Amino acid sequence: MNSYRGIGRFVTARSHIDANVRPSLAERPSFCTPVSSKLLLRALIAALVLVVTVLLSYVASRRSVDFPVYHYSARKMLSGTGPLYGPGSGIGWPQVYRYPPLFLVLFIPFALLPLRLA
Numbered sequence: 840m841n842s843y844r845g846i847g848r849f850v851t852a853r854s855h856i857d858a859n860v861r862p863s864l865a866e867r868p869s870f871c872t873p874v875s876s877k878l879l880l881r882a883l884i885a886a887l888v889l890v891v892t893v894l895l896s897y898v899a900s901r902r903s904v905d906f907p908v909y910h911y912s913a914r915k916m917l918s919g920t921g922p923l924y925g926p927g928s929g930i931g932w933p934q935v936y937r938y939p940p941l942f943l944v945l946f947i948p949f950a951l952l953p954l955r956l957a
Contacts, residue, residue, distance in 0.1 A: 900955065904934070910957055912936040913943045913950035 899906070912923050922928055923936050923943075936943075949957040 906957075907954060908934050908936055909943070909946045910949055910954050913946035916940065916943050917947065917950055 912928070915921055915923060915928070923940065925935065928935055
């Protein structure tokens with residue numbers, strides 16, 4: 840080993856590099872282990888599904904014609920006010936409810952929410 844005086848301190852330099860001092864690439868710790876890669880992939884897929892769901896919900900809420908009719912009719916069925924069918928339903932022509940009342944049972948969870956959130 841060679842020695843020389845550095846800036847205010849004594850420095851020792853190695854004249855050769857020992858192969859055992861540095862670990863090989865296979866021995867080095869990695870941040871991308873198979874477990875973390877799978878977890879990262881699952882998180883990315885979940886985030887992608889969430890983004891697509893939110894975007895589709897937004898587009899559907901802006902362009903939907905039928906859903907407000909079902910929502911309004913399900914709310915009327917829950918409250919028991921007024922007729923569900925015909926011009927007296929309060930929705931207005933041509934947006935009248937035309938399906939059996941049993942179909943509205945599927946919309947009860949949505950009727951508990953405001954229209955924009957449902």
